Amino acid sequence: MKLLVTGGAGYIGSVVTALLLADGHDVVVLDDLSTGHADAVPAGAELVRARVHDAADVLDPSFDAVLHFAAKSLVGESVARPELYWENNVVGSLALLDAMRGAGVRRLVFSSTAATYGEPDTMPITEDTPPRPTNPYGMTKLTVDMAIAAECAAHELGAFSLRYFNVAGAHLGGAVPLGERHDPETHLIPNLLKVATGENPEAKLFGSDYPTRDGTCVRDYIHVTDLADAHVRALTRITPGRHEICNLGSGSGFTVREVLAAVRAVTGHPIPAADHPRRPGDPPTLIASNARARELLEWTPVRDITAMAADAWAFAQKA
Numbered sequence: 001m002k003l004l005v006t007g008g009a010g011y012i013g014s015v016v017t018a019l020l021l022a023d024g025h026d027v028v029v030l031d032d033l034s035t036g037h038a039d040a041v042p043a044g045a046e047l048v049r050a051r052v053h054d055a056a057d058v059l060d061p062s063f064d065a066v067l068h069f070a071a072k073s074l075v076g077e078s079v080a081r082p083e084l085y086w087e088n089n090v091v092g093s094l095a096l097l098d099a100m101r102g103a104g105v106r107r108l109v110f111s112s113t114a115a116t117y118g119e120p121d122t123m124p125i126t127e128d129t130p131p132r133p134t135n136p137y138g139m140t141k142l143t144v145d146m147a148i149a150a151e152c153a154a155h156e157l158g159a160f161s162l163r164y165f166n167v168a169g170a171h172l173g174g175a176v177p178l179g180e181r182h183d184p185e186t187h188l189i190p191n192l193l194k195v196a197t198g199e200n201p202e203a204k205l206f207g208s209d210y211p212t213r214d215g216t217c218v219r220d221y222i223h224v225t226d227l228a229d230a231h232v233r234a235l236t237r238i239t240p241g242r243h244e245i246c247n248l249g250s251g252s253g254f255t256v257r258e259v260l261a262a263v264r265a266v267t268g269h270p271i272p273a274a275d276h277p278r279r280p281g282d283p284p285t286l287i288a289s290n291a292r293a294r295e296l297l298e299w300t301p302v303r304d305i306t307a308m309a310a311d312a313w314a315f316a317q318k319a
């Protein structure tokens with residue numbers, strides 16, 4: 001297939017691009033490099049440096065499908081500057097849907113998020129859990145999910161909205177290792193590794209009084225290679241006129257302290273860590289039901305938290 005990957009210079013989009021190329025697809029990456037890196041675009045893909053808002057300049061009827069990763073995704077920034085998120089994530093995605101309709105490209109895989117659910121009381125979270133996002137980032141992603149659903153119903157688009165839980169690890173199976181290079185880095189595992197590499201003296205653990213087994217937040221971590229594999233599967237299972245929402249998580253939860261223990265074990269570094277106040281907006285527990293993804297995508301995540309920590313560590317040492 002000939003594919004457009006928006007955000008293909010970012011963490012997850014670059015890994016999916018690598019898997020798509022390995023499967024023999026032709027890939028054009030559309031990325032404005034606002035948070036991505038040109039050298040993360042795997043060799044063999046063409047990089048067009050442009051905003052997703054200008055997708056109409058790139059898309060033509062020769063494309064078979066679009067995988068849409070391009071977005072801003074920092075929860076705290078979205079609270080401080082919501083207008084950036086509505087303009088980038090919603091206006092940009094609506095322009096992409098227009099461009100796809102104009103070019104007759106009718107297959108889409110979209111990066112949605114667990115943040116669309118907010119803070120549900122019942123675990124695990126299924127796709128039928130009512131979405132109640134608690135920050136503008138989650139609101140923009142839910143808005144795009146709804147725009148895609150309406151587009152599918154009205155104009156025979158076929159689409160998957162894949163709701164990622166906590167993506168972690170690095171993809172080491174390609175020519176070049178691909179991993180997280182966010183700046184600022186807010187995610188737990190890369191921040192713990194910055195202590196092991198000597199970049200930071202001590203890790204910060206946000207919140208020790210949550211109603212969880214050790215007082216720290218529980219999250220569902222999913223390896224980026226397993227996540228990318230789900231996208232390749234989704235691409236071949238799109239049905240015109242249908243919009244499917246699938247959670248992508250492991251189905252198990254780990255506390256912040258359990259992740260710290262896994263990172264200490266793989267690095268052999270003591271990683272000193274200090275308790276800090278809660279980070280505003282962090283729900284105590286988020287765990288996915290991945291039953292729908294297992295059924296619709298015939299997908300099984302195979303890489304555990306130790307593999308995520310080990311691969312992220314290998315990447316941090318090479319980067």
Ligand SMILES: NC(=O)c1ccc[n+]([C@@H]2O[C@H](COP(=O)([O-])OP(=O)(O)OC[C@H]3O[C@@H](n4cnc5c(N)ncnc54)[C@H](O)[C@@H]3O)[C@@H](O)[C@H]2O)c1
Pocket residue numbers: 006007008009010011012013030031032033034035036037050051052053068069070071072073088092111112113114163164165166167168182
């Ligand atoms: N990393 C996670 O744990 C996680 C969890 C849930 C959902 N997601 C979603 O997955 C997607 C990828 O996340 P990531 O962690 O790889 O982020 P990232 O910041 O590494 O990648 C995003 C890419 O999109 C590009 N981009 C942003 N706005 C653009 C625009 N208007 N036009 C063109 N390019 C643009 C950036 O330059 C970057 O290369 C995002 O949509 C994010 O919301 C990520």
Ligand SMILES: O=c1ccn([C@@H]2O[C@H](COP(=O)(O)OP(=O)(O)O[C@H]3O[C@H](CO)[C@H](O)[C@H](O)[C@H]3O)[C@@H](O)[C@H]2O)c(=O)[nH]1
Pocket residue numbers: 073113114115164165166167186187188189191192204205206207216217218219256279282286
């Ligand atoms: O240095 C750090 C970084 C994080 N944490 C804690 O580790 C847990 C995980 O935090 P991350 O920032 O790694 O991930 P989030 O769960 O906040 O965010 C993820 O889930 C969100 C949905 O709730 C969004 O989808 C977002 O894009 C995605 O990265 C949280 O309890 C957080 O407080 C720390 O203690 N110290």
